[in-house]
Amino acid sequence: MSLNEFVNLGMARYKNETALKTLGLRIKAYRIKAQLEILDLAVMTGFSYNAISDIENGSETSISYFIEVCFALGxxxxxxxxxxxxxxxxxxxxxxxxxxxxxxxxxxxxxQSGYFKDPRSTSDVTKNLTEIYKLDFESKNVSVILARFATTNTLIATKKGIRNLYSAK
Structure with a gap:
């Protein structure tokens, strides 16, 4: 099975058939009210006849296709x-x-409060959060979040021995 087939199977499991059918029927009703054929919409959008028919029948579609069909219908x-x-x-x-x-x-x-203007370890942050919020949570969760902020360039991570220290950018 190819990756595309696998992704399509996954997407099919999660589609909201009621919503797709309802939207498809609305699109069809607007098309008929505008006295347009499916082929007319295909020409106006650049999509295939089958793509328009599938949308009207409630098949899965991309948001881009849906938007373009709406625009074609005005x-x-x-x-x-x-x-x-x-x-x-x-x-x-x-x-x-x-x-x-x-x-x-x-x-x-x-x-945002400036807490990281001085370099802080995961343990420092965990202790601070525990004091502020009176909660018990694992430092490994704090470590993962700090590392994510470092990869998004929100914080800078530097090594000190085996520890990471995090500071403001």
Whole structure:
């Protein structure tokens, strides 16, 4: 199985068929109201007849295709999307993932506050966060987040022995 086939299988598992069918029917209704054939939309967008037909039938499509079809129909995509949907995430965040996100935000706040004007170790940051937020979390999570900030050039990481020290850019 090729990578593209694998990705397509993965995407197929997660598509929202109800939303795609609803949008496809709306696009078809607008096309008919505008007295256009599928082939007309194909010419106007540069997409194949089958691509337009697939969109109208609720098949998976890219956001770029959807936008271009809306433009060809003379309608803003947000207007086309004005449909009642149940707005609910497919999955909830686990408490562990939620805490890691909060930890990232807390470290970002330390960066913005000037805390890293002096070089800080992971242990320094962990102690500081523990004192401020009265929480118990693993320093390895802090270490991963600090390393991520260093790779995005938000912090500078320097080695001191076996430890990394992080300072403001």
């Amino acid at each position: 309608i803003h995509p947000k207007e086309m999307m004005d449909i009642e949907f149940e707005v609910k995430s497919k999955n909830s965040l686990t408490p562990d993932r939620m805490e890691k996100s909060r930890l990232t935000q807390r470290i970002r706040a330390l960066i």
